[in-house]
Amino acid sequence: MSFSKYLFLFLFTSIVLPSGAQPTARDKEVQAFVEQSYGKLFSLYQTLHAAPELSFQEKNTAATIAAQLKTAGFAVTENMGGYGVVGILKNGAGPTVLVRTDLDGLPVLEESNLPYASKATGKADAGKEVPVMHACGHDMHMTVFTGVAQTLAKFKKNWSGTVILIGQPAEERSGGAKAMLKDGLFTKFPEPDYCLALHNHASIPAGQVGYTEGNIMANVDAVEITVRGLGDHGAMPQNTKDPVVLASQIVMALQTIVSRETSPLQPAVVTVGSIHGGTSYNIIPDEVKLQLTLRSYSDEVRHNTIASIKRICKGLAEGAGIPQDRLPVVTVRDQFNPFTYNNINLTKRLTQSFVRVLGKENVLETPPSMVGEDFAFYGRTEAKIPISLYWLGTVDPKKLAESKQTGKAFPTLHSSNFAPLPEPTIKTGVQTMSASVMDLLAPKK
Template sequence: MSHPNHANALKVMISEQVERNYAEIADLYRTLHRYPELPFREYATSARLAEALEALGYDVTRGVGGTGVVALMRQGSGPTVMLRGDMDALPIQEQTGLEYASQETVEAAAGECVPVMHACGHDLHSSCLVGAAAIMASLRNSWRGVLMLVCQPAEEVLGGAKAMLSDGLYERFPRPDIILGQHNTPALAGTVGHASGRTMSASTSLAVTIHGTGGHAAKPAQAVDPVVIAAYVVTRLQTIVAREISPSDAIVVTVGKLQAGTQSNIIPDRAELEINVRSFDDHLHADVLASIRRIVRCECEASGTPQPPEFRVLANTITLNNDVAHTAKVRHAHADYFGDEALFIRPPISGSEDFPYFGDARAGGFDGDDIPYVYWFIGSTAEEQWRNAPGDSRKEKLRHLPMPHSPYYAPGQAATIKAGMAALTTAALAYLSATDA
């Protein structure tokens, strides 16, 4: 254990640096929020972050995995600690009414013009990462090792982490000993939530094409109707959770898209479905996906389709499984800084992240053993808004608060930004501190 006087002195230094850097980080946050960019198009965002990190004295590499940024600061021998922040936005029309609200629109893949908004707080994450980088640079004489900062693209499509890994993240840069990350959540600003073990769900979005034989609606016997097949598929998919999965396992199978045809008197030649699966067990997750493919193929065969169905994975990620021992260590560091009263236990959520690819050697496609990681949550709701939300418990209040991916979601409270900067810094120093553990 470090000496109490030293720990208290370090806490004071971190707090002073948070206040000293807050105004600049808040300006960065507002700029990133005003000018959001979609996944793998974060050109201006990544440039701003790279420039900010270079100005702090970090060795910065751009264009990793497309638009990703990696920044390093070396302070003698010691462990390598990786801090990760994502930076992409969503195709949502902002309705927060903020002075710095996004007015951005871009051309989407299909050619249509779509609005863009930071509705999940990735601008907050990357701003806090730069804030922590500034604090760590100012305290460089207090720690030893390698600090590795990763600004990741395309989390919203669950593609950025694997893109950076495929681009040689752990070959071109030091392999981390511990990976740390955070996400904002509707909770009182200034509080920090932790979860051990399975924390966020695995997720797969699967596109399915059912081929039929088109024709006139007056002569259905001369056609193979993919609409009817799709209807049977949607109904039959419900039996996976109801009849193939144990009631003790949490699985979600949702058909979020079903499109076919152009008008009522035409039997179309195909139907398109998009299916989303979420679970907290990667092996069970694979079984459910196999069941989906089996059901779709069998329904197509039963109806005599002219060719087999087609399957395409649109997005995929594994379960986020926080290392138990390291989560306890990070929580202890946060308790020392924030106080136990500012911490809460975060139950597992069915939201998903591609963050765990950085730690899972098999799924992430890198050599060697898995790398432990810890992922926590920072409160994003202003005190007055939290106090006025109906209900006494956090669960009750959440029903009345804007959530991530809402056009009204605005997590950039001063208390949230400051907590995010401090949470990353104190967690990193738990591993990089020059004092004996």
């Protein structure tokens, strides 16, 4: 997931729902089954955590998930849109529900000191070997996903319809959802009536979940700017067109896009996450490279932000006397994620399932954030399928309380120290997602 680790510290409010919703006999049976299954699920979690793979390189991870689905009785298709996995379980007439997990890890060196910490490495795009870690918790997603597959297969008497469980590659860098759709996810297999997913949350206590109706995550764009100049000796700047100075001016000017060109009522983010230029203290280089992430919640703001970046770069370069053939090059990478919109009616139905299974005190309303997710693409096809993603609490409640008391921050998503509390996180994820699917597929009386 394209997540910023600084955007997860929210204030939550409990939902106001009838307190009379009690777990059903089925819920209690599922809970007992999940308790019984936990040991093997935790073992799987450790295995997945220790062996992450980068986006579009998830060969072994996909094989592990495919094997789990086959064991649970699903008909499995592999290598969809890369290393994507599709599992189908048909159980009579009824709706079709899709549940997605992501498969990939991040180029992060793990520093959690867990006994099952990752020591894995992978090849970055340029061929450089880099450390790899499940710093966004996709190993937790896959473990819950496996538990859901086992639960749905075990309790087939309680639902009717078709379940599609997909393991999606390349969520972190974006592209996996689009690749699976392009490869025929909704044409080669039954088109779903609903698409569901969950994601770790690094500020919600383990044992709780969070929901958001409507907008939950933002548009995401990755932009590269190559600031070009005319380099020379650092002692003779008069002979140069210094791209370091120009890049610095651009960085500062970009801040006005949000503060002075975007309505205060419209959320937007322009962050320069990387700036690189030069080779030595006494050499003015020929170019400097910037990498930006852009976030928004409307097409208008998105397009205006990109246009403004191009205008600012061109205007400042011309003002600095940069020749026309050396003006900055602005490239919008093919990594766009549209904003994720949780269908309100579907989300309300899921929330009712959560409250019944966990109790309303463990179901939290969470505000939208500026992080991004390519899960949004499953709701952007011509069919306009209702989708909903919810948050799975992962934090040790004691550590969360300590953090609030001392003000000391704890590791968040994409951190080298991110370490979800496996129990009860895994159990909570399996119980809530299984209940959601079975409620959507409940036989009509």
